[in-house]
Amino acid sequence: MSLALNESDITRALTRISHEILERNSGSSDLTILGIPTRGAHLAHRLAAIISTIEGAPVQVGTLDVTLHRDDLRLRAPRPLMETVIPSLGVEGRTVVLVDDVLFSGRTIRSALDALGEIGRPIRVQLAVLVDRGHRELPIKADFVGKNLPTSKSQSVKVSLREHDGVDEVRIEGESA
Amino acid sequence: MKHLLSINDIDRDFALTILDTAAEMAKVTDGPVKKLPTLRGKTVVNLFAEDSTRTRISFEAAAKRLSADVINFTAKGSSISKGESLKDTAQTLQALGADAVVIRHPASGAAHRLAQGRWINGTVINAGDGTHEHPSQALLDSYTIRKHLCGGTGDLSGIHVAIVGDILHSRVARSNVLLLTKLGATVTLVAPPTLLPHQVEQWPVRVSYDFNAVLPTVDAVIMLRIQQERMSDLYFPSEREYSTLFGIDSDRLGLTKSGTILLHPGPMNRGLEISAEAADSEQSVVVEQVANGVSIRMAILYLFIAGSQESVNG
Numbered sequence: 001m002s003l004a005l006n007e008s009d010i011t012r013a014l015t016r017i018s019h020e021i022l023e024r025n026s027g028s029s030d031l032t033i034l035g036i037p038t039r040g041a042h043l044a045h046r047l048a049a050i051i052s053t054i055e056g057a058p059v060q061v062g063t064l065d066v067t068l069h070r071d072d073l074r075l076r077a078p079r080p081l082m083e084t085v086i087p088s089l090g091v092e093g094r095t096v097v098l099v100d101d102v103l104f105s106g107r108t109i110r111s112a113l114d115a116l117g118e119i120g121r122p123i124r125v126q127l128a129v130l131v132d133r134g135h136r137e138l139p140i141k142a143d144f145v146g147k148n149l150p151t152s153k154s155q156s157v158k159v160s161l162r163e164h165d166g167v168d169e170v171r172i173e174g175e176s177a
Numbered sequence: 178m179k180h181l182l183s184i185n186d187i188d189r190d191f192a193l194t195i196l197d198t199a200a201e202m203a204k205v206t207d208g209p210v211k212k213l214p215t216l217r218g219k220t221v222v223n224l225f226a227e228d229s230t231r232t233r234i235s236f237e238a239a240a241k242r243l244s245a246d247v248i249n250f251t252a253k254g255s256s257i258s259k260g261e262s263l264k265d266t267a268q269t270l271q272a273l274g275a276d277a278v279v280i281r282h283p284a285s286g287a288a289h290r291l292a293q294g295r296w297i298n299g300t301v302i303n304a305g306d307g308t309h310e311h312p313s314q315a316l317l318d319s320y321t322i323r324k325h326l327c328g329g330t331g332d333l334s335g336i337h338v339a340i341v342g343d344i345l346h347s348r349v350a351r352s353n354v355l356l357l358t359k360l361g362a363t364v365t366l367v368a369p370p371t372l373l374p375h376q377v378e379q380w381p382v383r384v385s386y387d388f389n390a391v392l393p394t395v396d397a398v399i400m401l402r403i404q405q406e407r408m409s410d411l412y413f414p415s416e417r418e419y420s421t422l423f424g425i426d427s428d429r430l431g432l433t434k435s436g437t438i439l440l441h442p443g444p445m446n447r448g449l450e451i452s453a454e455a456a457d458s459e460q461s462v463v464v465e466q467v468a469n470g471v472s473i474r475m476a477i478l479y480l481f482i483a484g485s486q487e488s489v490n491g
Contacts, residue, residue: 065201068205068213068214068215068243073215073483074484075484078479078480078481078483080194080197081198081201082201084201114214117210118205118208118212119208119209120209
């Protein structure tokens with residue numbers, strides 16, 4: 001089980017992504033940052049905290065549960081729903097930055113786009129992920145990537161975050177093919 | 178965990194999962210698009226062999242909001258009124274490919290019979306069987322109480338609930354006693370002795386015949402309907418006497434602590450167990466119970482039929 005990112009790697013990646021988001025969108029006034037539970041939600045709050053420090057103004061941040069829109073519901077036992085919290089200004093006409101920990105098949109992000117469509121019509125949607133491990137099954141691409149990690153399909157990427165796991169790190173488990 | 182026949186089918190943690198799931202479902206209901214793709218391709222049959230307004234339309238709305246196909250099947254106007262047996266009806270439903278059968282039946286144990294009969298493969302959800310149980314009603318009552326009195330999270334520890342009226346014939350009371358106590362609430366039953374079940378002393382509840390003495394101590398009051406259709410004997414001398422001793426009106430509401438909420442599963446007999454002023458008062462959450470009922474039933478349908486039964490059961 002090899003360590004791919006340590007605590008300061010994660011912090012640096014999030015700081016860089018925050019700057020990239022601000023650069024791409026010319027500031028934070030039209031931004032709504034939505035994290036996908038569980039770890040994407042923690043990352044979204046961290047990004048929002050960094051961005052609001054840089055800009056000196058609060059940022060709209062929330063969470064978006066995608067469970068009810070997944071395409072594998074029929075294949076597995078039902079999962080409990082996670083919390084969806086849409087910030088006060090909503091998503092209508094705003095730039096929504098979706099945040100997740102790992103981008104893999106792309107199916108979670110497809111579900112998130114469907115879930116988002118039910119809440120309103122953002123002017124644009126961007127995607128920020130801590131790790132992109134490849135193996136996409138859908139035509140989906142991240143706008144902001146913390147780290148590209150080439151992996152084999154049999155491996156798994158385990159993201160741990162302070163808020164949820166007590167430690168900040170990203171590990172790759174299993175043998176590379 | 179394939180069928181929901183009784184509150185005994187679910188443990189405390191799963192009950193809380195249902196309540197949490199319902200809270201998320203409520204957000205969908207409040208949003209601009211009240212529809213989710215979750216149960217697309219699933220068929221839900223509402224088999225109602227007994228009259229119902231709220232429960233039937235609530236299950237129907239819940240199934241439709243989750244994109245399931247809904248087939249409504251009521252006793253009046255179907256072959257049940259020609260004397261078709263439950264087994265034959267069930268086999269018809271099986272032929273229709275029902276993923277879930279929501280059953281309301283005047284006979285206690287009907288849902289259990291349907292589930293154990295091996296006549297159908299689908300999930301059976303008990304929507305009220307005779308005087309036995311009505312689990313989805315208890316779940317929506319606990320959801321409503323938790324939302325008002327517990328900030329919408331956690332269990333119901335420290336909450337004191339009075340259930341008042343016709344306990345003997347009430348499936349709502351049976352399911353509520355099981356669920357409320359499972360969630361940590363204290364329950365007091367208030368009724369004339371004739372309307373209390375045998376061996377009620379073995380239930381995990383307190384019993385009182387003095388409504389006025391109980392009122393100042395409770396956080397929620399669940400009033401039960403006097404079920405004329407199930408009463409074969411005289412259980413009280415007159416409706417007026419019952420109403421005077423066990424009905425709730427604005428004077429009695431005045432005895433409660435501020436913040437005490439008033440529930441009723443409906444349909445209400447205004448003027449008998451509940452006065453019009455009490456039913457329409459600030460403390461009454463009767464209308465909200467109906468809205469919460471849709472969220473709870475969405476949660477039940479999602480948690481019981483969204484996954485593959487094959488993969489769940491191996």
